[in-house]
Amino acid sequence: MDLGIRGKRALVCASSKGLGRGCAEALAEAGVALVLNARGAEALETTAEEIRTAHGVEVTTVAADITTDAGRAAVLDAAGTLDILVTNAGGPPPGLWSDWDRDDFIAALDSNMLTPIALMTTLLPGMMERGWGRVVNITSGSVKAPIPQLGLSNSARAGLTGFVAGTARQVAGKGVIINNLLPGIHATDRAVMLDTTVSKAQGITLEEAYAQRTATIPAGRYGTAAEFGATCAFLCSQHAGFMVGQNILLDGGAINATL
Numbered sequence: 257m258d259l260g261i262r263g264k265r266a267l268v269c270a271s272s273k274g275l276g277r278g279c280a281e282a283l284a285e286a287g288v289a290l291v292l293n294a295r296g297a298e299a300l301e302t303t304a305e306e307i308r309t310a311h312g313v314e315v316t317t318v319a320a321d322i323t324t325d326a327g328r329a330a331v332l333d334a335a336g337t338l339d340i341l342v343t344n345a346g347g348p349p350p351g352l353w354s355d356w357d358r359d360d361f362i363a364a365l366d367s368n369m370l371t372p373i374a375l376m377t378t379l380l381p382g383m384m385e386r387g388w389g390r391v392v393n394i395t396s397g398s399v400k401a402p403i404p405q406l407g408l409s410n411s412a413r414a415g416l417t418g419f420v421a422g423t424a425r426q427v428a429g430k431g432v433i434i435n436n437l438l439p440g441i442h443a444t445d446r447a448v449m450l451d452t453t454v455s456k457a458q459g460i461t462l463e464e465a466y467a468q469r470t471a472t473i474p475a476g477r478y479g480t481a482a483e484f485g486a487t488c489a490f491l492c493s494q495h496a497g498f499m500v501g502q503n504i505l506l507d508g509g510a511i512n513a514t515l
């Protein structure tokens with residue numbers, strides 16, 4: 257399928273690895289020029305070069321912490337005019353509901369709610385003026401079903417989801433489409449970190465923790481960054497123009513719900 261976005265320009269935040277990289281690769285395959293971001297310059301440059309070589313698109317890199325005002329300013333300065341925004345950042349640390357104080361909540365809200373809101377607030381007016389835009393926010397399956405050890409994620413992402421639900425419907429008339437993409441368990445560094453937490457908490461091996469979490473997924477495996485990216489690219493495509501403010505779950509069937 258031709259996604260109809262060849263020549264568009266996208267910012268993919270937190271994209272040197274994992275799900276962000278999967279989204280960047282799928283957009284590059286569709287002919288989209290990219291602005292990639294991560295804190296670590298080395299992995300970022302390696303990813304950018306691999307994408308340039310594989311897909312022949314222009315790739316700009318900005319090594320910065322996207323959750324800070326200075327980091328966002330650096331990224332947006334380098335990015336210039338953007339047609340597509342994919343928001344992403346690292347997820348909050350795991351723990352128990354009784355572990356966190358105000359500062360922990362503020363940090364989680366900054367990363368996973370206020371950062372994507374700040375990026376949208378800056379970029380939506382230009383997209384509306386030009387009559388075309390796509391925004392995909394990488395959130396989490398925790399929005400649909402809370403994950404006990406990820407209370408900070410459950411909380412911050414619910415706030416972003418509420419903002420998107422209202423905002424998406426206010427900008428759609430100008431050709432700007434906002435949706436959220438909700439990962440269940442995917443095979444990335446983040447998944448290994450969470451498997452390691454489970455293995456330590458339960459005194460089991462990493463392989464046993466992986467098997468235990470895999471058993472909760474009807475598809476019988478973790479998702480891949482490539483299939484996550486392909487869905488993201490579709491949400492950024494010309495074909496997604498009537499899909500407004502939706503929360504698309506990619507979890508191999510793990511959340512047992514009819515809707």
Ligand code: NAP
Nearest residue numbers: 270272273274275294295296322346347441442444445446
């Ligand atoms: P990952 O494999 O750990 O990759 C994270 C990427 O984001 C890296 O490129 C990292 O590079 C970059 N990054 C992290 N913090 C950043 C920051 N403050 N500023 C700029 N770049 C930053 O994580 P992932 O699995 O792709 O997860 C992406 C998001 O999806 C996270 O919010 C995660 O909580 C959520 N999620 C993941 C899963 C899963 O199973 N994988 C499930 C549900 C939700 P640097 O470290 O160099 O900055």
